Amino acid sequence: MTSGESITGGAPRTVRDIVCGFCGLGCDDLEVTVAGRAITPRTACPEAARLLARNDAPPPSPRINGAPSSFEEAAAAAAGHLKAARSAAFSGLGADLEGLRRLYDLAMASGASLDHAASGGLFANLERLARKGWIAATLAEVRNRCDVMVVFGDDPASAFSRFFSRAVPVRGEGADGDAAPLFVTAPGRRQIAVVGGPLSEASRRVLAAHQVTEVPVSEQDVATAASVLTALVAGRGVDGLTGLSDETVAALAALAEQIKAARYAVFTWNAASLPAEDAPVVAGAASEAVDVLSVTTRAAVFPLGGRDNVTGAHQLALWRFGYPLRTAVGAGTSRHVPELYSTAAALYDADLLLHTSAFRPDAPPDFDRGPVIAIAHPDTVFAREPEVFIPVGTPGVDYGGHVFRMDSVVCLPLQALRPAELPSVAEVAAAILVSFGRGA
Amino acid sequence: MRTRITGGRVFDPANKIIDQVRDILLEDGRVIADAPPVNGEQVVDASGTIVLAGGIDLHSHIAGGKVNLGRLLMNEDRALFPEPFGDFCGCGGGRAAPTTHATGCRYSQMGYTAVFEPAVVGANARHAHLEMADIPNIDTGGFLVLGNDDFLLRLIAQGEGQQAINDYVAWMLKATQCCAIKIVNPGGINAFKFNGRALDLDETGPFYGLTPRRVLNTLQRAVSELGVPHPIHLHGCNLGVPGNVKTTLATIGATEGFPLHLTHIQFHSYGTEGDRHFSSGSAEIAEAVNANPHISVDVGQIMFGQTVTASADLMSQYRNHNIADPKKWIGMDIEMDAACGVVPFNYRDTSFVNALQWAIGLELFLLIEDPWRVYLTTDHPNGGPFTSYPHLIRLLMDKPFRDDHLSRIHKAARAHTRLAEISREYTLEEIAVVTRAAPARTLGLKDRGHLGPGARADVVLYEEQADREAMFAAPRLVMKDGEVVVVNGEVVALTQGRTYAVHPPSDPLMDKRLERWFDEAVGLKASHYKIADGEIRDGQGPEIVELTP
Numbered sequence: 001m002t003s004g005e006s007i008t009g010g011a012p013r014t015v016r017d018i019v020c021g022f023c024g025l026g027c028d029d030l031e032v033t034v035a036g037r038a039i040t041p042r043t044a045c046p047e048a049a050r051l052l053a054r055n056d057a058p059p060p061s062p063r064i065n066g067a068p069s070s071f072e073e074a075a076a077a078a079a080g081h082l083k084a085a086r087s088a089a090f091s092g093l094g095a096d097l098e099g100l101r102r103l104y105d106l107a108m109a110s111g112a113s114l115d116h117a118a119s120g121g122l123f124a125n126l127e128r129l130a131r132k133g134w135i136a137a138t139l140a141e142v143r144n145r146c147d148v149m150v151v152f153g154d155d156p157a158s159a160f161s162r163f164f165s166r167a168v169p170v171r172g173e174g175a176d177g178d179a180a181p182l183f184v185t186a187p188g189r190r191q192i193a194v195v196g197g198p199l200s201e202a203s204r205r206v207l208a209a210h211q212v213t214e215v216p217v218s219e220q221d222v223a224t225a226a227s228v229l230t231a232l233v234a235g236r237g238v239d240g241l242t243g244l245s246d247e248t249v250a251a252l253a254a255l256a257e258q259i260k261a262a263r264y265a266v267f268t269w270n271a272a273s274l275p276a277e278d279a280p281v282v283a284g285a286a287s288e289a290v291d292v293l294s295v296t297t298r299a300a301v302f303p304l305g306g307r308d309n310v311t312g313a314h315q316l317a318l319w320r321f322g323y324p325l326r327t328a329v330g331a332g333t334s335r336h337v338p339e340l341y342s343t344a345a346a347l348y349d350a351d352l353l354l355h356t357s358a359f360r361p362d363a364p365p366d367f368d369r370g371p372v373i374a375i376a377h378p379d380t381v382f383a384r385e386p387e388v389f390i391p392v393g394t395p396g397v398d399y400g401g402h403v404f405r406m407d408s409v410v411c412l413p414l415q416a417l418r419p420a421e422l423p424s425v426a427e428v429a430a431a432i433l434v435s436f437g438r439g440a
Numbered sequence: 441m442r443t444r445i446t447g448g449r450v451f452d453p454a455n456k457i458i459d460q461v462r463d464i465l466l467e468d469g470r471v472i473a474d475a476p477p478v479n480g481e482q483v484v485d486a487s488g489t490i491v492l493a494g495g496i497d498l499h500s501h502i503a504g505g506k507v508n509l510g511r512l513l514m515n516e517d518r519a520l521f522p523e524p525f526g527d528f529c530g531c532g533g534g535r536a537a538p539t540t541h542a543t544g545c546r547y548s549q550m551g552y553t554a555v556f557e558p559a560v561v562g563a564n565a566r567h568a569h570l571e572m573a574d575i576p577n578i579d580t581g582g583f584l585v586l587g588n589d590d591f592l593l594r595l596i597a598q599g600e601g602q603q604a605i606n607d608y609v610a611w612m613l614k615a616t617q618c619c620a621i622k623i624v625n626p627g628g629i630n631a632f633k634f635n636g637r638a639l640d641l642d643e644t645g646p647f648y649g650l651t652p653r654r655v656l657n658t659l660q661r662a663v664s665e666l667g668v669p670h671p672i673h674l675h676g677c678n679l680g681v682p683g684n685v686k687t688t689l690a691t692i693g694a695t696e697g698f699p700l701h702l703t704h705i706q707f708h709s710y711g712t713e714g715d716r717h718f719s720s721g722s723a724e725i726a727e728a729v730n731a732n733p734h735i736s737v738d739v740g741q742i743m744f745g746q747t748v749t750a751s752a753d754l755m756s757q758y759r760n761h762n763i764a765d766p767k768k769w770i771g772m773d774i775e776m777d778a779a780c781g782v783v784p785f786n787y788r789d790t791s792f793v794n795a796l797q798w799a800i801g802l803e804l805f806l807l808i809e810d811p812w813r814v815y816l817t818t819d820h821p822n823g824g825p826f827t828s829y830p831h832l833i834r835l836l837m838d839k840p841f842r843d844d845h846l847s848r849i850h851k852a853a854r855a856h857t858r859l860a861e862i863s864r865e866y867t868l869e870e871i872a873v874v875t876r877a878a879p880a881r882t883l884g885l886k887d888r889g890h891l892g893p894g895a896r897a898d899v900v901l902y903e904e905q906a907d908r909e910a911m912f913a914a915p916r917l918v919m920k921d922g923e924v925v926v927v928n929g930e931v932v933a934l935t936q937g938r939t940y941a942v943h944p945p946s947d948p949l950m951d952k953r954l955e956r957w958f959d960e961a962v963g964l965k966a967s968h969y970k971i972a973d974g975e976i977r978d979g980q981g982p983e984i985v986e987l988t989p
Contacts, residue, residue: 017965129512134771135770135772138773141776143962144776145633177954229925264633319503320531320540330531333522333525333529402570409564411564411566413972
């Protein structure tokens with residue numbers, strides 16, 4: 001945890017170079033004004049601004065069955081429910097790595113399945129990554145090397161506001177010698193192709209200096225278009241891959257030629273925003289195009305995702321259990337069965353739900369088969385009052401911690417911006433674990 | 441409390457104590473000078489055992505992004521080797537790419553107490569440290585991968601002075617909390633990003649126009665002038681390429697008098713003789729190592745069976761990806777720092793190439809004369825999982841056992857190795873050197889690898905047995921910092937280790953330059969790239985290795 005400037009009260013102060021843990025893009029140049037416990041964003045994308053803004057209101061207290069309780073009582077009540085449960089599902093997992101480590105400790109002690117609220121896109125990509133693999137690039141490589149970028153699906157900026165300005169910046173006239181891109185010839189000019197779209201006006205403005213091609217394709221045709229493009233890059237026929245207009249196929253053929261001429265083509269997509277059955281197809285098509293290109297030139301995939309540290313939850317599960325998320329742990333073993341332990345599937349059989357969402361006020365999924373323990377953002381609105389609600393501070397607002405960026409390589413330090421009045425996820429999970437162990 | 445380990449045969453080559461029955465006294469986590477017994481001291485009966493310092497593995501890929509990608513690809517291996525049930529089970533497992541908890545327990549069960557991750561990519565260093573903090577019972581440290589990072593290559597290409605290079609290297613070591621510098625395929629990983637497919641020692645790379653030799657020598661000078669104890673830890677050019685023995689010999693001749701560590705040298709000792717154009721270069725390499733006292737090596741022995749190879753050398757891994765077994769692999773270009781390639785391998789004794797690789801590794805172990813300059817590794821998991829060390833030790837110590845295994849490998853490979861003619865058997869003293877004393881010395885860890893006063897109280901008691909594999913697989917007792925963690929090969933306690941780092945000073949002007957570089961080129965703040973001391977092991981901070989300028 002990095003502790004920046006003093007976080008005690010006093011006159012309003014500006015905090016710069018804040019690391020953001022929300023969408024997964026890992027921007028680290030945000031700026032806010034802090035007055036007491038109130039936070040006013042100054043430089044932040046709309047989503048970060050919404051999630052960083054805080055007023056000075058006192059935080060809620062924990063609740064047991066809707067009645068206010070002390071933190072210790074709530075932790076003990078949660079431990080009591082966990083002890084009585086035979087099949088617990090841990091969902092959400094929106095927490096920093098320190099919180100996740102303690103949550104996983106708790107799952108190992110009590111027995112539980114583990115899944116993250118934003119793991120849908122991750123698992124679509126794992127269909128390709130874990131079974132066949134791919135060649136990927138991290139953000140700085142894309143910034144500096146990518147001369148042709150192919151976006152499959154909707155505008156990445158809809159979920160990752162600053163994606164284009166971070167991934168494909170323009171090297172202006174008289175730029176600093178260090179300015180990205182360092183290795184793209186034709187002074188910073190790149191070709192950006194969107195297969196799907198449309199791009200927002202804001203994205204078009206950000207990309208104005210580049211050569212932008214939009215190949216409009218409806219959401220349900222993106223996977224077909226991706227497969228056609230890969231076939232064209234590979235020099236295969238596309239007769240069997242119909243359903244696209246001649247105009248679209250012609251545009252894809254032209255794009256395939258650009259891609260083949262590229263020095264470092266990058267394929268990107270947000271699996272979470274594609275239809276569930278299509279996302280693995282897109283991941284597969286993009287990876288295969290890279291395989292084909294790599295025989296003679298260089299290319300890489302850059303999958304988008306990573307909301308609320310899902311990448312960290314995945315990495316931690318791998319190094320702790322040797323499996324990705326959607327794994328049940330406990331009694332010394334782990335079972336990785338994605339079809340059984342995705343949150344939606346796990347809740348069919350679970351008799352307890354422990355939901356964690358510290359980054360944003362996302363309510364737990366519907367569940368009526370047993371008690372709900374919510375380790376949640378203080379603003380969470382519950383459709384059904386949880387048996388135990390323990391409000392927690394937000395990583396990167398109330399306390400420091402670590403989160404992974406979407407490229408799964410860079411792990412970033414979050415810092416506290418204001419005095420914490422709520423516990424961290426790590427503190428809550430540790431308290432439940434202590435209580436659980438005491439009575440066991 | 442004072443503990444007296446008594447009646448064991450002590451092998452402590454660093455202190456020139458070879459096979460002497462003597463007491464070892466421990467107090468407050470350290471070995472203390474022998475003294476008369478006092479009331480209340482705990483006595484450990486070591487009779488019938490060989491007493492050694494804790495084992496040190498200076499090259500084992502145990503943590504970080506590429507290991508996690510290995511875990512992702514090796515789910516079958518993970519399922520086949522779950523951690524044993526019991527009080528010390530961490531719900532993990534795996535043999536080729538074991539989970540953090542399993543890594544600590546399995547090393548500890550063999551008597552190892554320190555393991556070094558030899559390929560930390562700067563951008564992934566924080567991840568590597570978080571994983572290392574999750575590994576129980578062993579101390580750790582990371583070697584920072586440099587030599588393909590764009591900032592460095594540009595500094596060299598622009599003809600900046602050695603002082604700027606040194607400042608940068610010092611800044612990076614501190615920022616990433618690592619304890620040595622590793623170079624992986626100098627300039628080659630970077631060249632591959634520009635679509636270069638091979639880069640030999642004196643070949644000029646793309647864009648920067650630098651030769652690997654120039655990159656190597658510049659960084660050798662930097663670590664030497666900064667006083668980093670471990671010399672450059674080099675994964676050389678042309679890994680795995682038949683004929684690379686020439687490159688390796690040229691590299692040994694290219695050191696300009698600076699010490700150099702050549703890692704997993706087995707993968708760099710291949711000739712092109714014979715009808716299959718693949719032959720052993722071990723005799724030439726061993727001769728060169730024997731003749732050059734400033735060269736040290738670790739072997740990177742291959743062991744037959746399933747494993748996964750994880751390397752920063754994407755150029756080489758791309759070359760090898762077609763022989764992946766099972767058929768899947770992952771590559772990644774990483775953040776202007778380096779890259780990684782993760783390729784599952786199944787080494788088979790029925791394969792001519794694999795069998796000869798096995799023989800070449802053993803030839804190197806046996807032909808290199810000075811055990812102080814050769815360290816026991818399989819380049820885990822690249823040559824084989826670290827859990828095969830007891831088997832490897834027996835291969836080195838037991839000629840009939842070795843010959844028996846030799847008789848089973850691919851027939852043509854047998855004809856291409858002179859292993860049968862080598863009668864050398866490692867002694868217990870030599871095993872103590874290659875697994876303890878020598879790695880501690882090269883890493884600058886003065887209180888490790890020996891049992892003299894002041895040493896860390898990491899002590900291992902191995903039951904004397906003719907079957908050296910059984911002996912080294914399950915020690916009677918392992919103490920970590922004076923605490924018993926393993927009894928009869930079973931984990932009985934978990935303890936937290938420490939992380940070694942070096943913090944050489946750098947000119948504050950380098951901070952300014954790197955702030956701009958990170959802002960403009962990388963798109964990440966330098967201040968967020970840097971790992972604070974308090975981030976290491978939940979606030980414990982790093983254990984700083986003394987510089988030796």
